[in-house]
Amino acid sequence: MxxxxxxxxxxxxxxxxxxxxxxxxxxxxxxxxxxxxxxxxxxxxxxxxxxxxxxxxxxxxxxxxxxxxxxxxxxxxxxxxxxxxxxxxxxxKPSAWLPIVQRVLGAGETFGRVDDGKGRRVQVEFVSANPTGPLHVGHGRGAVVGDAMADILSACGYEVEKEYYINDSGRQIRTLGNSVWLRLKEIRGESLEFPEDCYQGDYIRELALEAKDRFPELAGADDEKGVALCARFAADSILGGIREDLEAFGVVHDKWFSEQSLYDTGVVDTVLKDLESSGVVYEKDGAKWFKTTDWQDEKDRVVVRNNGITTYFASDIAYHKNKYERGFDRVIDVWGADHHGYIKRIKAAVGATGTDPERFQVILVQLVALLRNGQPVAMSTRSGEFETLKAVVDEVGKDAARFFFLMRSYETSLDFDLELAKKKSNDNPVFYVQYVHARIASILRKAADENIHEDMEKLFLLQEPEEIALMKHMARFPETIALSGANLEPHRVPFYLMELASAFHTYYNRHKVLSGDAALSSARLVLIRSVQQVIRNGLVLLGISAPEEM
Missing domain, CATH: 3.30.1360.70 (Arginyl tRNA synthetase N-terminal domain)
Structure with a gap:
């Protein structure tokens, strides 16, 4: 239009x-x-x-x-x-909006899709939580933001790949192994003081018990071997749980990329040597430093400590270089808001390894405050006091959890109201939207029972302001998808769906779809089926079901 x-x-x-x-x-x-x-x-x-x-x-x-x-x-x-x-x-004129109904039903599940991306390849990396504990609700928000953003970009004509970067190397994995090993010693009856920097949650003890049964060789192992075996076992076990939790949440990654593989294949060493040769990495005080100040960072960053151990930044440099070598035109990382200071150094890494830093973007997801009886739940994987994503999904359901995480901009903090998310009423935003789809399905079933059929030729009879309002709302759907993709703002879609749902509820409360006028009823059936299609298309983009009954 x-x-x-x-x-x-x-x-x-x-x-x-x-x-x-x-x-x-x-x-x-x-x-x-x-x-x-x-x-x-x-x-x-x-x-x-x-x-x-x-x-x-x-x-x-x-x-x-x-x-x-x-x-x-x-x-x-x-x-x-x-x-x-x-x-x-x-x-x-009202007649100007009638073709929208025809376009929606003609395009079906593809209505709303645009071709802004022209097939360009985009990688969206998200979640990438360290395999040191279960996913918490903060991870959940990042998971659904990344997942929905990837699907929206796909609807915008991009070829999108979803990736999880497994931080399965370095200090945190060693700390995880030490935590399990020490709990195992306690189970055997040894008296020891559990360090504060170890992971404290009950899941550590559960892992220790499982390791004891599965690996009898741990009985005679020294600390070095015990920590190493416990670290690998615990990381693999936790990662398996993360995969299961994400799948239950409707999140499936196309690729899982191991940080350790960058070391095993020598990629990290090769990249650092190349950067040394070009003068980007230099030596000072026995350590090796990356000149990130050349890229507007506030100070240079260590890539190899004076004890010879590489930092996480070293593997991140190699990892992001690898991304562009795989042929992605754009790379989008979804991080927690506390990683804001990391953006400049990764842009520096991208630029120093031969790629335009503008091809790298970061989505920073703000914190989630999970409320129980008006009180926020403390979340810390180190202390073991956290609310897992699995517990929230089990309590409120996948659809409600995804919608609640997405309906506010990720740039703002989110209060997640568990009681509201469980309500089966119009006070609950996801119920409000899904109920439109289910109600229309019910009307269409009733029409079939009464032998009332849709008739596209009768659309000219739709003259009510609320009918025109519905058409105008549907006409905005492709633009909403395009803007959501262009601005990396997935919250535009649930906001749009709530507006369309509101317009439908207003229409339904004022006008009977199945009235005494057979011709008008036939036209209105076409209208509401098109509304149902747009609702379904939007929900599918968000990874949320479109129920036929509620």
Missing amino acids: KDHLRAMIEKAIERAFGAGSLVSLEFPAFDIEVPRVEAHGDFSVNIAMVGAKTQKMPPRKIAEILLSHIEDDSGILGKTEIAGPGFINFYL
Whole structure:
């Protein structure tokens, strides 16, 4: 609809030029927007205002000239008006919106998809939690943001791959192994003081008990062998649990990439040597440093400590270089907000290894406050006081958990109300949206029982303001998907669905779909089926079910 209106405006400009009514042939870009106030029309155009300087005349005069050359070849224009300092407001006839219903049902499950990506390859890496403990609700928000964002980008025409980076090397894995090993010693009856820097949760003791039964060789092992075996076993076990929790949450990664593999194949050493040769990495005080200050970082960063052990940054450099070597045009990392300071150094790594840093983007996900009886639940994998993602999904369900995580911008902190998420009422946003899909399914079943059939030819009978409002909302769906993908803002989709659901509830409360008028009923059945299709398409993008009954 915007494209058609833009074409009308451009033709009017050309005609105004031909008539010699405008001073300059040069005209700047202009915006066509949907007014916030419905009384201001269906579309508002600022072309007269942005062109005033070039045309050397008041905006309202330009608007008058342009409107005098408007020709409505397709007969969709109801009226026009000049508002304020020079906005041109366009009011379309109800018939202008009828093709939207046909487009929705014609496209079916593909309605809303756009081709902005043109098949360019994008990798979205998300979750990537250290395999040192179960996923908590903070991981859950990052998981669904990354998952939904990847699916939205796919709907925008990109070829998308979802990846989980397994931090299965380094100090935290050794700490995990030591934690399990020490608990195992306690189980055997040894008296020892459990270090504060070890992982404290009950799951550590459970892992120790399992290791004791599975690995009899641990009985005679020294500390070095015991810690190493416990570390590998515990990390693999926890990672298996993470996979299961994510699958239950509807999150499936295309690839799981091991950090340890970068060391096993010598990639980290090779990349560091190349950076030393180019002068990006230098030696000082017995350690090796990366010149991240050359890339606007506040200070240079250590990649190899003076004891010869590499830092996480070293493997991150190699890992991100590997991403672009796999042919991705863009790389998007989803991190917790506490990693904000890490962005510049990874951009430096990307640039120093030969890739434009602008091809690297980061989504920073803010914290989740899980509320129980109005009190936040403490979450810390080190102390063992955390609410697992699995527990939340088991309590409120996958659909509610995903919707609640997504319905607010990830740039803002989120209060997750468990009691609200469990409600089976319109107070619960996900129920509010899903109920539209289920209610329409019920109406369609009733219509079939009463032998009332849909009739596209009767769409012209749809004249009620609430019917036109539904069509306008559906027309916005492709633009919502495009903006969501362009701005990396998945929350736009649940917000859109809540608005469409609200418009449907308003319509349903004021008008009977199955009325005494058979022709009108047939038209309204077509309308509500198109609404159901858009709701379903949106929910599918979010990884949420579209129930036929509730």
